[in-house]
Amino acid sequence: MMTNHPSNTPCAACTSRKFSLFSDLPESQICVISDHKNLISHRKGQILYYEGTKPLGIFCINSGVVKIYKTASNGKEQIIHLAQKGDFLGYAALLGEENYSNSSMIIEDAKICFVPKDVFLSSLLRNSEFFRKVAKSLSHEIGVMEEKLTNATQKSIRERLAYVLLQLGNTYGVEGGGSQKIDVTLSREELAGIVGTATESVIRLLSEFKKDKLIELEGKKIIIKDRRGLARLSDFYGG
Amino acid sequence: MMTNHPSNTPCAACTSRKFSLFSDLPESQICVISDHKNLISHRKGQILYYEGTKPLGIFCINSGVVKIYKTASNGKEQIIHLAQKGDFLGYAALLGEENYSNSSMIIEDAKICFVPKDVFLSSLLRNSEFFRKVAKSLSHEIGVMEEKLTNATQKSIRERLAYVLLQLGNTYGVEGGGSQKIDVTLSREELAGIVGTATESVIRLLSEFKKDKLIELEGKKIIIKDRRGLARLSDFYGG
DNA sequence: TTATTTATATGATATAAATCAGATTTTCTA
DNA sequence: TAGAAAATCTGATTTATATCATATAAATAA
Numbered sequence: 001m002m003t004n005h006p007s008n009t010p011c012a013a014c015t016s017r018k019f020s021l022f023s024d025l026p027e028s029q030i031c032v033i034s035d036h037k038n039l040i041s042h043r044k045g046q047i048l049y050y051e052g053t054k055p056l057g058i059f060c061i062n063s064g065v066v067k068i069y070k071t072a073s074n075g076k077e078q079i080i081h082l083a084q085k086g087d088f089l090g091y092a093a094l095l096g097e098e099n100y101s102n103s104s105m106i107i108e109d110a111k112i113c114f115v116p117k118d119v120f121l122s123s124l125l126r127n128s129e130f131f132r133k134v135a136k137s138l139s140h141e142i143g144v145m146e147e148k149l150t151n152a153t154q155k156s157i158r159e160r161l162a163y164v165l166l167q168l169g170n171t172y173g174v175e176g177g178g179s180q181k182i183d184v185t186l187s188r189e190e191l192a193g194i195v196g197t198a199t200e201s202v203i204r205l206l207s208e209f210k211k212d213k214l215i216e217l218e219g220k221k222i223i224i225k226d227r228r229g230l231a232r233l234s235d236f237y238g239g
Numbered sequence: 240m241m242t243n244h245p246s247n248t249p250c251a252a253c254t255s256r257k258f259s260l261f262s263d264l265p266e267s268q269i270c271v272i273s274d275h276k277n278l279i280s281h282r283k284g285q286i287l288y289y290e291g292t293k294p295l296g297i298f299c300i301n302s303g304v305v306k307i308y309k310t311a312s313n314g315k316e317q318i319i320h321l322a323q324k325g326d327f328l329g330y331a332a333l334l335g336e337e338n339y340s341n342s343s344m345i346i347e348d349a350k351i352c353f354v355p356k357d358v359f360l361s362s363l364l365r366n367s368e369f370f371r372k373v374a375k376s377l378s379h380e381i382g383v384m385e386e387k388l389t390n391a392t393q394k395s396i397r398e399r400l401a402y403v404l405l406q407l408g409n410t411y412g413v414e415g416g417g418s419q420k421i422d423v424t425l426s427r428e429e430l431a432g433i434v435g436t437a438t439e440s441v442i443r444l445l446s447e448f449k450k451d452k453l454i455e456l457e458g459k460k461i462i463i464k465d466r467r468g469l470a471r472l473s474d475f476y477g478g
Numbered sequence: 479t480t481a482t483t484t485a486t487a488t489g490a491t492a493t494a495a496a497t498c499a500g501a502t503t504t505t506c507t508a
Numbered sequence: 509t510a511g512a513a514a515a516t517c518t519g520a521t522t523t524a525t526a527t528c529a530t531a532t533a534a535a536t537a538a
Contacts, residue, residue: 070385072393073474080385095371096378101385128364131374132334138377139335145384146309146319146340152391153435154311157525188486196392198526203487219534220485235312396495427516437496442517458504459515 019086064110258325303349401473
């Protein structure tokens with residue numbers, strides 16, 4: 001039996017699904033998920049879940065942007081990553097049978113589906129290809145985190161900021177007139193949280209990058225003018 | 240059919256297995272693994288695998304200690320973690336269907352079983368409880384890495400070193416006379432690789448900790464004299 | 479709109495930690 | 509066992525970046 005609430009369009013019709021781990025789940029499974037999911041609209045600033053609390057299901061982002069972060073003992077936020085359309089949230093905590101290891105907050109208005117724990121888990125167990133895909137995603141994430149840790153300890157703030165800008169360009173970049181606008185609204189403080197540094201340092205370095213014609217600043221938005229230059233800075237090819 | 244090479248004792252009899260992800264695999268599965276695994280002795284300094292190469296199976300540590308590390312572009316090693324008896328290596332790369340994201344080197348003479356890719360994967364698919372356990376382990380690892388990243392960006396070297404010493408004490412500590420000897424041989428350079436700092440900084444801070452009666456130094460071995468003091472340093476409870 | 483708060487920006491200063499250099503000790507090896 | 513090489517240690521110096529302080533601009537609320 002398949003219910004279909006007005007505000008709850010079926011997963012089969014979801015345009016974000018093709019970007020997600022649900023992408024090639026068989027029709028039958030999709031219907032089960034669809035039947036039990038709950039699509040909720042979130043406004044900027046809302047918290048999806050808090051570190052230390054118990055996961056009751058997983059989130060799948062239909063639209064919007066979410067920051068995943070840990071709050072350090074000095075009160076500063078370390079942003080682990082930004083999640084968008086098609087991304088799953090909270091499945092690591094669920095599979096790890098642990099409380100959330102991080103918190104998540106909406107940074108651009110979002111529509112997010114919630115799929116209850118048992119629906120998600122039984123779907124995994126009933127479909128080993130899906131399970132494998134989820135495991136693949138977890139594994140990939142580990143490699144990404146290893147890279148981030150290595151960068152954090154071995155690279156300078158300047159290098160890391162340049163690298164983060166390039167990455168943001170890859171994910172949120174809108175091309176135009178030979179330059180690339182990073183189309184996501186991040187405060188300087190949040191940018192600092194991604195890089196893992198002080199807000200003032202980010203502001204200072206952005207000014208420097210601007211002076212060096214690597215970027216342009218349009219309010220909160222950053223426009224990348226010279227990807228090659230940033231790439232040179234981000235690595236160790238001179239600098 | 241179960242072969243049993245002289246140097247290749249069956250997994251059913253392996254005393255390290257109870258610490259591993261194989262711990263409650265059913266007898267039938269154990270036999271398959273046992274039949275296809277290969278136990279190899281490794282000497283200190285040997286490389287198990289290199290970052291960027293293709294995983295052909297997984298490693299399960301029977302004895303010894305292995306460091307898992309990434310080499311940064313400045314040539315320095317960031318040690319991701321140390322692995323010991325019962326730990327699995329290389330399964331994330333296998334499940335992620337990617338090349339190794341890190342390298343691994345023996346730091347204390349080790350006996351390590353190699354289980355070929357298809358044997359491991361078919362075992363996973365045939366036993367969903369095992370698969371779930373592996374997924375749980377991957378998920379846990381992600382949380383650990385998030386914590387490490389946050390520490391790396393938000394804590395001082397002094398705090399991180401104190402924290403690393405406590406962790407090493409937990410894993411390798413041998414109690415005796417109110418103090419705890421860290422019974423694993425790490426060079427100062429490797430300790431620096433764990434903390435994510437320069438070798439000289441580690442040496443200097445160890446001297447300082449010694450002066451402050453937090454630890455004692457016996458050649459390469461470190462003896463923790465004051466866990467409480469180190470804990471105070473490692474966190475932000477004054478310092 | 480104006481007032482108030484919050485975010486961004488820039489300068490001055492302090493400091494942790496890297497780097498460079500040299501001495502001593504330990505480990506390796508021929 | 510001697511000699512060479514590597515690791516540890518300590519000191520001096522430099523540098524990147526955090527912190528503190530204050531000004532300006534932008535966002536929000538009254």
